[in-house]
Amino acid sequence: MIAKLKESEIYEFIYKNRYVFSPPFDQKVNLSQYTAKLAKFAVHFAIYNENEIIAFAASYLNDKNKELAYISFICVDSRFSGKGYGRNLLNEVIITASDRGFKKVQLEVDNRNKNALGLYYSLGFTDASESQTSKILSLNLQ
Numbered sequence: 001m002i003a004k005l006k007e008s009e010i011y012e013f014i015y016k017n018r019y020v021f022s023p024p025f026d027q028k029v030n031l032s033q034y035t036a037k038l039a040k041f042a043v044h045f046a047i048y049n050e051n052e053i054i055a056f057a058a059s060y061l062n063d064k065n066k067e068l069a070y071i072s073f074i075c076v077d078s079r080f081s082g083k084g085y086g087r088n089l090l091n092e093v094i095i096t097a098s099d100r101g102f103k104k105v106q107l108e109v110d111n112r113n114k115n116a117l118g119l120y121y122s123l124g125f126t127d128a129s130e131s132q133t134s135k136i137l138s139l140n141l142q
């Protein structure tokens with residue numbers, strides 16, 4: 001499920017699913033700038049239903065020292081949530097990072113995002129640091 005998505009496809013998916021995030025994703029970041037960065041520098045992971053993207057993750061796997069793989073984005077279309085797609089996507093990111101020799105995977109998550117936290121902890125992520133609103137979670141790969 002590694003994919004090479006166009007900037008417009010990434011934009012369309014995130015925009016369509018902006019309300020599954022709280023606050024809506026386009027209120028947290030400048031969506032055009034964010035999407036342009038993901039299109040250019042991130043590795044993309046996508047799950048399709050017919051021709052439509054229903055789950056998408058993006059990870060930066062460009063740290064030269066291979067210390068840290070960073071998952072910038074993961075989201076499952078709410079019509080398809082709770083069916084294991086999020087877990088599959090995340091597993092694929094972890095396997096890819098591990099195959100490429102990375103030592104650690106990290107991501108940031110809102111403290112109140114219980115579904116995402118449940119998923120990350122069940123895959124072995126642990127708290128690396130915490131602010132008032134979010135946590136950095138980390139998973140050692142080797």
Ligand SMILES: CC(C)(COP(=O)(O)OP(=O)(O)OC[C@H]1O[C@@H](n2cnc3c(N)ncnc32)[C@H](O)[C@@H]1OP(=O)(O)O)[C@@H](O)C(=O)NCCC(=O)NCCS
Nearest residue numbers: 020074075076081082083084085086087109115116118119
């Ligand atoms: C978080 C998210 C990616 C999970 O994807 P999903 O496909 O719905 O989740 P899965 O079906 O793969 O479930 C994986 C685990 O997530 C957790 N989870 C998912 N839905 C849940 C729910 N409604 N209530 C509680 N936990 C839930 C559980 O730990 C679950 O494990 P289980 O299957 O052993 O019960 C998805 O809900 C999503 O896109 N959320 C909005 C965007 C977001 O918050 N992204 C993460 C930002 S850091």
